[in-house]
Amino acid sequence: DGGITQSPKYLFRKEGQNVTLSCEQNLNHDAMYWYRQDPGQGLRLIYYSQIVNDFQKGDIAEGYSVSREKKESFPLTVTSAQKNPTAFYLCASSIDRVDSNTGELFFGEGSRLTVL
């Protein structure tokens, strides 16, 4: 079945360590997104990518980095510069062609990062 796979589901890290969250999709979608979810704050956009080898900062990109070397993959690295990294991270993808662009996002199951 087509979908978005995020791993790991749960991750613990010590302060000062970088950690990379994986996101893979087999929907043949052009665009991919990373959102951060905190209680009572909804979802906030970290980074997004509309095409391979290109990505843009979202609203809260500081302390995060991404790459888009393949259409299927959009990993997120949470660096030690991120002041408060404990959160639930959601990856999403969408069709991004103008003629079929209605905005619907498809989400993965999320990764919960806890900094000890």
Place this chain on the structure above:
Amino acid sequence: AQSVAQPEDQVNVAEGNPLTVKCTYSVSGNPYLFWYVQYPNRGLQFLLKYITGDNLVKGSYGFEAEFNKSQTSFHLKKPSALVSDSALYFCAVRDISGATNKLIFGTGTLLAVQP
């Protein structure tokens, strides 16, 4: 700037009663509006969307939403609530400031359906 507001942090309803989860929006131009549902420690699942056309939109699991342009609202409704509907619901609007599919989400409303 585009935005959505969900004025209620939590909605409580008895099983079998109708439910409404409120959402208001602020956009320039015609809005693309969405509702998503999230169960604990899971990703978001698409429920329904309004792009154009009929103001009453029908979606998954018996949910529907009514687009009201004069009140800038897009409330989610269901005629008869189930305990299994208990979850976190998000309203979202497409950000048209750039040529992307970025969605702007509300803060979410927790729906609790009591048996």
